[in-house]
Amino acid sequence: xxxxxxxxxxxxxxAGARGVSxxxxxxxxxxxxSGHSPTGDHEATAAEATDLVRxxxxxxxxxxxxxxxxxxRDIIVTSDRSYHLLCFVGTVFDSRLALHLWLDRAxxxxxxxxxxLQAIAEELVLG
Amino acid sequence: xxxVRGARIExxxxxxxxxxxxxxxxxxxxLGRPLGETVERLADRRATGALRCTSGSVYLxxxxxxxxxxxxxxxxxxxxxxxxRIPPDAWRASLRxxxxxxxxxxxxxxxxxxxxxxxxxxxxxxxHDAAFFTLGARSMVAxxxxxxxxxxxxxxxxxxxxxxxEAVRRRDLLERIWPCxxxxxxxxxPGPAAGRRRVRTSLxxxxxxxxxxxxxxxxxxxxxxxxxxxxxxxxxxxLAAAGIVATPPSDALRPGAVASDALAPGALAPDVxxxxxxxxxxxxxxxxxxxxxxxxxxxxxxxxxxTVTACPPNAAAHPLSAHDPDIALLNRVRIALEARL
Numbered sequence: 001x002x003x004x005x006x007x008x009x010x011x012x013x014x015a016g017a018r019g020v021s022x023x024x025x026x027x028x029x030x031x032x033x034s035g036h037s038p039t040g041d042h043e044a045t046a047a048e049a050t051d052l053v054r055x056x057x058x059x060x061x062x063x064x065x066x067x068x069x070x071x072x073r074d075i076i077v078t079s080d081r082s083y084h085l086l087c088f089v090g091t092v093f094d095s096r097l098a099l100h101l102w103l104d105r106a107x108x109x110x111x112x113x114x115x116x117l118q119a120i121a122e123e124l125v126l127g
Numbered sequence: 128x129x130x131v132r133g134a135r136i137e138x139x140x141x142x143x144x145x146x147x148x149x150x151x152x153x154x155x156x157x158l159g160r161p162l163g164e165t166v167e168r169l170a171d172r173r174a175t176g177a178l179r180c181t182s183g184s185v186y187l188x189x190x191x192x193x194x195x196x197x198x199x200x201x202x203x204x205x206x207x208x209x210x211x212r213i214p215p216d217a218w219r220a221s222l223r224x225x226x227x228x229x230x231x232x233x234x235x236x237x238x239x240x241x242x243x244x245x246x247x248x249x250x251x252x253x254x255h256d257a258a259f260f261t262l263g264a265r266s267m268v269a270x271x272x273x274x275x276x277x278x279x280x281x282x283x284x285x286x287x288x289x290x291x292x293e294a295v296r297r298r299d300l301l302e303r304i305w306p307c308x309x310x311x312x313x314x315x316x317p318g319p320a321a322g323r324r325r326v327r328t329s330l331x332x333x334x335x336x337x338x339x340x341x342x343x344x345x346x347x348x349x350x351x352x353x354x355x356x357x358x359x360x361x362x363x364x365x366l367a368a369a370g371i372v373a374t375p376p377s378d379a380l381r382p383g384a385v386a387s388d389a390l391a392p393g394a395l396a397p398d399v400x401x402x403x404x405x406x407x408x409x410x411x412x413x414x415x416x417x418x419x420x421x422x423x424x425x426x427x428x429x430x431x432x433x434t435v436t437a438c439p440p441n442a443a444a445h446p447l448s449a450h451d452p453d454i455a456l457l458n459r460v461r462i463a464l465e466a467r468l
Contacts, residue, residue, distance in 0.1 A: 003243045004251075004283075024252060026358035027297050031251050047296075058329065066330060092212040093249055094201075094354040127242030 016108025163291035170287035183261030191284035195257035209353025305368035320370030
């Protein structure tokens with residue numbers, strides 16, 4: 001049965017993965033990280049990712065107003081060299097968690113990566 | 128729990144019940160230090176046991192923080208039973224059967240009540256929440272009980288430095304939202320903007336407001352709803368910043384309030400004049416009135432023990448010397464509203 005570290009290791013096997021972290025977006029805490037970080041510091045990256053996630057989750061435009069648990073499913077940011085996938089992790093108990101996967105654009109496939117990251121997020125909770 | 132009588136370290140000259148480790152430095156050097164620093168010192172000595180403070184406990188195993196509990200934070204039991212993830216009866220049965228052997232966590236997973244991922248996620252969340260409220264307490268009174276282990280048993284560990292850094296970061300986050308820590312422990316009551324105009328609130332906030340009966344504090348509401356105490360505190364500070372929840376007058380003596388300087392000494396600007404504030408009792412010596420915006424700096428500054436010498440412009444312009452506390456509060460509201468425009 002996978003724990004946090006096993007799920008992060010799995011995420012790093014996604015084609016093009018450069019780094020992954022599990023963040024608590026209520027506080028900006030990094031619960032776990034693997035691989036590299038765009039800023040060289042997983043904690044700093046988590047804090048910035050938290051700002052992005054919070055902006056979307058608190059927004060009446062982007063968030064589902066009736067879903068207090070996971071108001072957004074995922075957020076995708078693309079640039080010339082990278083993809084960033086932020087996948088919300090839903091739990092029965094109260095939590096505000098998201099997986100942040102940093103992908104190399106030349107090596108990664110966005111659709112596949114999104115699919116796999118969502119599967120990993122579910123596996124982390126459901127076992 | 129197999130309690131060894133703890134060595135009180137609250138007063139100078141306290142007799143030590145037993146040394147932390149055989150070759151460790153005397154416990155007395157931890158006197159009067161912020162609790163986060165005390166946990167770091169204990170970790171440096173690879174201590175095993177429970178550090179008991181006025182607002183909670185931090186458990187260490189071979190120098191690694193393995194759990195924390197606080198009366199102000201929602202515990203694993205409420206987090207997991209209130210949402211229906213584990214039936215209360217099953218939780219109590221696990222606690223009775225395996226608590227004495229310190230393996231409740233492992234058995235919850237082995238008996239299929241939780242997945243390993245859920246246990247780790249919930250445990251880490253509860254640990255950091257409790258550590259935030261424990262380390263942030265104004266009182267530095269603490270005692271260490273060597274050898275004591277938590278009934279949950281090993282799940283995952285956190286370094287003492289990460290624990291403290293995270294607590295400082297959380298405090299700074301709250302300060303940026305609304306620099307009035309007194310709302311964290313006061314009963315949640317309607318503020319000036321409640322019901323007067325249409326203010327947009329989230330579903331989570333509306334649930335909080337629905338259960339706020341004027342007596343329940345944020346910690347009570349978090350426990351009642353089975354929510355993380357820190358995320359509830361974040362919501363309450365936001366509601367207070369919007370005026371939907373009342374901000375009571377500053378009460379530095381309120382127990383459990385996360386002291387602005389408890390986590391990092393020297394974090395406050397030392398030369399801010401506070402003519403309207405009476406001197407605090409000696410037990411709180413060194414505490415000063417919060418300077419709005421004083422926390423708007425990188426947490427790493429705290430870790431280096433740097434003293435803040437310059438405040439952001441908005442803090443400098445803030446009328447701290449206003450003699451009427453209501454005017455000071457209204458000014459804060461105005462500044463917060465302007466910041467949101």
